Amino acid sequence: MGEPCAVIGVGQTAYRTRRRDVSIAGLVREAAARALEDAGLTWKDIDAVVIGKAPDLFEGVVMPEAYLADALGARGKPVMRVHTAGSVGGSTAIVAASLIQAGVHDRVLTVAWEKQSESNATWALTVSGPFSTSLVVGAGGYFAPHIRAYMRRSGAPAHIGTLVAVKDRLNALKNPYAHLKIPGISREMVESTPMLWEPIRYLETCPSSDGACAMVLAGERAARRAPHPPAWVHGTAMRSEPIFFAGRDAVNPRAGRDCAADVYRQAGITDPRREIDVAEVYVPFSWYEPMWLENLGFCGEGEGWKLTESGATALDGDIPWNASGGVLSSNPIGASGMIRFAEAALQVRGMAGEHQVDGARRALGHAYGGGAQFFSMWIVGSDKP
Amino acid sequence: MSSEPNHVVEFPGGYTRSVGPVIGRFLTELRDGRLVGVRTADGRVLVPPTEYDPETGEAVTGEFVEVGPAGTVTSWSWVPRPRPAHPLDRPFAWALIRPDGADTALLHALDLGEFEEGADPPRYLKAGLRVRPKWRAERTGGIGDIACFRPEVTMINAPTRLEYRLRGGRALDRFLAGIAEGRILGHRCPVCGQVIVPMKGLCPRDGVPTSEEVEVADTGTVTTFAVNNLPDPRAPDVPFVSAYVLLDGADLTMLALVAGIPADQVRIGMRVKAVWRPREEWGPTLDNIKWFEPLDEPDVLFERIKDYV
Numbered sequence: 001m002g003e004p005c006a007v008i009g010v011g012q013t014a015y016r017t018r019r020r021d022v023s024i025a026g027l028v029r030e031a032a033a034r035a036l037e038d039a040g041l042t043w044k045d046i047d048a049v050v051i052g053k054a055p056d057l058f059e060g061v062v063m064p065e066a067y068l069a070d071a072l073g074a075r076g077k078p079v080m081r082v083h084t085a086g087s088v089g090g091s092t093a094i095v096a097a098s099l100i101q102a103g104v105h106d107r108v109l110t111v112a113w114e115k116q117s118e119s120n121a122t123w124a125l126t127v128s129g130p131f132s133t134s135l136v137v138g139a140g141g142y143f144a145p146h147i148r149a150y151m152r153r154s155g156a157p158a159h160i161g162t163l164v165a166v167k168d169r170l171n172a173l174k175n176p177y178a179h180l181k182i183p184g185i186s187r188e189m190v191e192s193t194p195m196l197w198e199p200i201r202y203l204e205t206c207p208s209s210d211g212a213c214a215m216v217l218a219g220e221r222a223a224r225r226a227p228h229p230p231a232w233v234h235g236t237a238m239r240s241e242p243i244f245f246a247g248r249d250a251v252n253p254r255a256g257r258d259c260a261a262d263v264y265r266q267a268g269i270t271d272p273r274r275e276i277d278v279a280e281v282y283v284p285f286s287w288y289e290p291m292w293l294e295n296l297g298f299c300g301e302g303e304g305w306k307l308t309e310s311g312a313t314a315l316d317g318d319i320p321w322n323a324s325g326g327v328l329s330s331n332p333i334g335a336s337g338m339i340r341f342a343e344a345a346l347q348v349r350g351m352a353g354e355h356q357v358d359g360a361r362r363a364l365g366h367a368y369g370g371g372a373q374f375f376s377m378w379i380v381g382s383d384k385p
Numbered sequence: 386m387s388s389e390p391n392h393v394v395e396f397p398g399g400y401t402r403s404v405g406p407v408i409g410r411f412l413t414e415l416r417d418g419r420l421v422g423v424r425t426a427d428g429r430v431l432v433p434p435t436e437y438d439p440e441t442g443e444a445v446t447g448e449f450v451e452v453g454p455a456g457t458v459t460s461w462s463w464v465p466r467p468r469p470a471h472p473l474d475r476p477f478a479w480a481l482i483r484p485d486g487a488d489t490a491l492l493h494a495l496d497l498g499e500f501e502e503g504a505d506p507p508r509y510l511k512a513g514l515r516v517r518p519k520w521r522a523e524r525t526g527g528i529g530d531i532a533c534f535r536p537e538v539t540m541i542n543a544p545t546r547l548e549y550r551l552r553g554g555r556a557l558d559r560f561l562a563g564i565a566e567g568r569i570l571g572h573r574c575p576v577c578g579q580v581i582v583p584m585k586g587l588c589p590r591d592g593v594p595t596s597e598e599v600e601v602a603d604t605g606t607v608t609t610f611a612v613n614n615l616p617d618p619r620a621p622d623v624p625f626v627s628a629y630v631l632l633d634g635a636d637l638t639m640l641a642l643v644a645g646i647p648a649d650q651v652r653i654g655m656r657v658k659a660v661w662r663p664r665e666e667w668g669p670t671l672d673n674i675k676w677f678e679p680l681d682e683p684d685v686l687f688e689r690i691k692d693y694v
Contacts, residue, residue, distance in 0.1 A: 020539060020540075060543060060545040129551055130551055131551070131553045131557055131561065131670075138615075141611055141613055141615075141627060144611030144612075144613075145609040145610050145611045145627070145628070145629055146609065146694070148609045148610065148611065148653070149608070149609040149653075149694035152609070152653055152687060152694075153687075153691060153694070194614060195612065195614055196613075196614055196615055197611045197612070197613050197614070197615070198611060198612035198613075198614065198624075199611075200611075242589040244589075244637060245581075245588070245589035245590050245637070246574070246577065246579035246580070246581055246588075246590065246636040246637045247577070247579065247590060247636070247692070249692075249694075250694065251694060
């Protein structure tokens with residue numbers, strides 16, 4: 001894996017339906033400035049900047065790395081953009097980490113963002129060309145059939161998705177940055193909301209958010225001088241697969257299984273449920289919690305829903321998933337993956353505030369994108385590997 | 386409501402009014418494109434200024450203070466149907482506007498852009514809205530030197546358009562040529578033997594070129610589906626069903642509409658058949674298939690299709 005790498009700064013904006021009070025540059029600067037403050041650094045201490053966001057059609061900002069270079073203090077410094085659909089926030093952090101692990105830089109600023117109020121995700125995800133007829137209406141329209149297939153394959157009862165929708169929103173009440181805060185959230189409330197793309201109900205979907213997340217990553221020497229505890233990177237992995245091919249398992253994608261196996265191998269993890277203390281996993285539709293529990297090897301195939309039902313993934317369970325409230329509570333798409341990675345880091349730094357999992361020493365950050373085709377994951381820990 | 390008057394009383398030339406030193410200064414500054422207020426004995430700034438503090442009756446100080454020009458709406462009243470004497474001929478608001486640096490508000494017209502007559506006020510019109518005056522080019526020393534106030538600029542529009550010249554490529558062109566004749570074509574992979582529809586000229590799994598052409602049936606089995614309750618111009622009704630259909634002879638599902646059956650009766654394993662549009666409407670496009678409808682055949686067991694979801 002090369003040189004040691006640690007997260008020494010995390011910055012998030014408040015996630016809201018509309019951040020009309022700031023421009024795109026102002027939004028990313030807000031997160032970046034907070035990450036620098038956490039790291040005890042200034043813009044001039046940064047060697048390189050790596051940014052990520054969802055596809056250009058979202059806000060129509062093409063080459064955001066060029067547009068945002070000076071806003072992120074990158075004048076005269078290397079700056080690059082990462083582009084892997086919904087998993088981009090995670091991949092962006094991994095590319096930034098690789099610049100440290102390769103020994104190229106000592107301190108790298110990485111930022112991911114989305115301003116969904118100035119875009120239209122459903123439009124951007126549904127544009128079709130002259131040779132294809134797209135019948136998918138947004139992300140929910142794409143994922144609904146795969147959720148149905150999971151339910152059929154696993155025999156999961158219909159209320160499992162509801163449990164996740166409630167659990168993640170309860171967690172969000174403890175997170176000052178979370179977008180959806182629904183006091184009194186309950187199964188009845190979720191079940192009273194309409195089916196948008198059956199079997200997905202309104203409150204089983206993620207919101208549309210504006211927001212940005214940033215991290216400062218550092219090599220060992222810089223990490224030792226940081227004012228707050230670092231989160232050491234124990235492993236990083238990315239995998240992709242085509243959206244259509246004969247024999248593809250769209251419910252339990254091979255790319256996700258391979259990616260998890262790779263990141264666990266690097267971190268020396270053989271039993272993720274036992275050896276990981278807390279996981280921030282990209283769950284934009286509630287049913288993806290049991291689906292990813294299986295894909296990520298926290299249980300056997302067909303068993304994920306039982307783990308969810310048992311309460312194991314709740315904040316007081318043995319393997320809390322999405323203590324921050326997750327994507328179901330805040331979804332600035334391009335940033336959502338980085339928020340998972342950053343929240344994992346906050347947990348092992350002991351800096352997650354009210355949603356801190358006591359004694360968390362090792363955490364998984366996970367993101368996926370496209371038609372569940374692009375995966376990025378990292379394991380961070382409080383101990384230097 | 387308004388009808389033509391049948392009698393008019395109008396003072397010839399209009400009355401004259403001496404404005405005095407305080408209002409006079411205000412109007413003179415207006416003519417120069419500035420907003421000023423006057424300071425009261427207890428330090429407040431009155432805009433528009435008067436010769437006395439309306440709260441106490443005391444004379445104001447002689448100190449004039451430049452305020453604004455930006456200000457904040459403190460209250461408003463919407464005018465959905467302007468009258469001829471109104472300063473704007475489209476719906477607008479009368480607003481109390483407190484200029485920055487002033488302690489009182491002045492009344493003026495607030496222009497919020499184009500609205501149909503009778504329109505409701507926009508949601509963003511509320512106390513706290515930030516506004517600025519629109520000055521007339523020719524000013525005479527009257528409150529009308531400000532044509533109206535307008536909101537501060539908070540949003541711009543960025544029209545974006547990309548133009549392409551797209552080509553389908555050999556494999557897709559051949560597939561669409563088949564569709565134009567009512568045939569559904571695929572390729573068999575020489576390595577895994579699976580039939581890929583529509584063909585891409587390669588097998589994504591084995592990474593080899595494919596060329597063996599296979600025609601598959603326009604009947605198949607629903608492997609999974611979504612019931613969409615959000616309207617879409619491409620679908621006949623809401624709710625509509627988008628389903629993955631495993632065509633007979635293919636090893637890959639394709640996404641299609643399923644109709645001709647109530648949405649709540651669509652099932653995994655249901656047998657379906659393509660409904661083609663009238664032949665004279667066919668072109669090299671999958672639109673030739675309107676949707677799939679149920680076949681009167683028993684459902685396929687999930688066990689037999691579970692590896693295709």
